[in-house]
Amino acid sequence: MEVCYQLPVLPLDRPVPKHVLSRRGAISFSSSSSLFGAPDPRQLSQRRGAISYDSSDQTALYIRMLGDVRVRSQVGFEPERRSSHPYLSTHCLFLSTRLGCGSTSASSAPERRVHRLLSFQRYLHSSRFLRGVPQQIPLHILDEDYTGQARCMLEKVGNWNFDIFLFDRLTNGNSLITLTFHLLNQYGLVELFQLDMVKLWRFLVMVQEDYHSDNPYHNAVHAADVTQAMYCYLREPMLAQSLTSYDILLGLLAAATHDLDHPGVNQPFLIKTDHYLATLYRNTSVLENHHWKSAVGLLRETGLFSHLPAEDSLNMERELGSLILATDISRQNDYLSRFRMHLDQENLCLSNASHRHFILQMALKCADICNPCRPWELSKQWSEKVTEEFFQQGDIERRHKLEVSPLCDRGTNTVGRIQIGFMTYVAEPLFAEWARFSDTRLSQTMLGHMGLNKASWGGLQQEQTSVPEEAEPCTTGTDIEDGNMAAAAGGTSSKEIPQGSRES
Known part of the structure; x- marks a missing residue:
């Protein structure tokens, strides 16, 4: 469940009641809370989830359960300065590759967006922290x-x-x-x-x-x-x-x-x-x-x-x-x-x-x-993702006035057409030989899924091509074989297997 709002986060001015400590959850604190520099936050080590405390009545409001996120009090870290990263944030967090190494220049290193809710545990244990303090983290974390x-x-x-x-x-x-x-x-x-x-x-x-x-x-x-x-x-x-x-x-x-x-x-x-x-x-x-x-x-x-x-x-x-x-x-x-x-x-x-x-x-x-050998619900998602990556490359090429690579033009290609070509000329020959080597239930399952997925894409293709054929670019089977999969790897082609689709 994603957070669609942000509760105000106030300092935790009073001790946490025992009945609250028994609940599962990670805690959302301000920078003045006991988690940041207090001598003995041991009671918090077994908590999970996300809780926002109001200092007036100590009411715990569950705003999100984070699953396997755990706040560990034993990890050695320096007290955070105010407005550092004191609480869970629903905003995009920019992580610099030099974070934790004393760098103060925002432009000195590339930044990465993390489009998901980050707990302090995840932020603390990101690789940029670990690069700087590899020997300070106890084994039990x-x-x-x-x-x-x-x-x-x-x-x-x-x-x-x-x-x-x-x-x-x-x-x-x-x-x-x-x-x-x-x-x-x-x-x-x-x-x-x-x-x-x-x-x-x-x-x-x-x-x-x-x-x-x-x-x-x-x-x-x-x-x-x-x-x-x-x-x-x-x-x-x-x-x-x-x-x-x-x-x-x-x-x-x-x-x-x-x-x-x-x-x-x-x-x-x-x-x-x-x-x-x-x-x-x-x-x-x-x-x-x-x-x-x-x-x-x-x-x-x-x-x-x-x-x-x-x-x-x-x-x-x-x-x-x-x-x-x-x-x-x-x-x-x-x-x-x-x-x-x-x-x-x-x-x-x-x-x-x-x-x-x-x-x-x-x-x-x-x-x-x-x-292509996964069940349809999974295979379809992967097919759409790899095709979108192809199309994004084509958009970049068009923007910079470069020749658009095969399969990367979103105006002339479809997910189904690309996938049918990939299965026919790349996946099927490989998995047929693998089934010869390991003739097991798994091998037969993979070939069965691929056949069903290919038929499903064929059906979708027929629905999409209900418009007059002259509105579609003319494409023959030879065109698909020689160019369909050349988009991703070497850019060459072969009469046996087109040398290209980087669906990997």
Whole structure:
């Protein structure tokens, strides 16, 4: 339930009654309240939600329940100055990348809008604070006691109909952090690899922060969705019986970071605008290289694997890069041909480390573009989001008098047409081969959903094309095959599979 009004927040001048302290909720205070600098606010550590106190009668007014938000009094922090961030705000909060580092210049660093209600807990534990005080946060703030519906959803995280949009709302926009942390714990990887809990949490917070929330598609929710799909594939019998804990750790981290710092535009756009990333990576897998290097940068900044031997840490970074680079859709034919050859020759041996790594690459590729294989209610939302991101790029290109990229012109393309082409030339060939490799109920479910979704888009297309055909641009099946998916990745085409749609 969103807040549609703002209650006045007054100082808490009197002790909080015991019957109020027993209620669940986080508290909304003014800067003079006991939370900001008082010596002993221990009684507040178990509260959840949002309460506004009136100093005259101490009446607690519940204005919003925040789910799994907890105010922790034990966290060491300096008393806030008046008018800093003393209470929950319904306004957009601008977070500077140098916040907490002593910077006073508003223009010295880029600002980000967070379009959701932020609690003090979330504000305090944002990555910009954690970058500055990594050693001051006690381990017990990482105790994750998922409650209510979010916890129920995590118990069913292996279901293919897992609704990541609902989960993101239930976790107050922290789906990627919550999901990844839960899966790493569930596999016992934190203990097995002796990962420092503070470093791990800091890493996950920074990963989520570095996804652009203003991207309609390539954002942290997409990363969480891919991570959940990857988990489903890791549980398939062929993989579960063969993969090592090291493989699973790599697979989950690659899924969580595979689109890190995605700018919301495709590779051809970066190339034709002479973007520095295109120059840096010589116009080859530009975005994927950037995602990989961004992930490595966060690993090193947080020191997540600093306790491992240097050689092991470097190997992990390289193999992480190999997985992320496999998501380059312009190399789809190469991976698909190799996969098909292995299946035809029946020579995949998952006791071989290189073969296991290749299967991880194929699993991540499937997870990255699995949206057409989800139930219609979820698939349709993803289709609309990725198409809107295409159209936003086309708007930018038109505004700057650049040639509008294929599929990015909102005046000549529709969601249904783009999705039918993507399923026909990209998704169906890949998932057909995956079903040959892992012929399970999940594989058949994915193919079944894709067939139904394709038929649904076809029906919607027929309704939208009820106008005379001469009013529509003339488009043949060959046009769709050669140009439909070229918008997002390499800008090239193939007679077998168009090299392009970055629906990943």
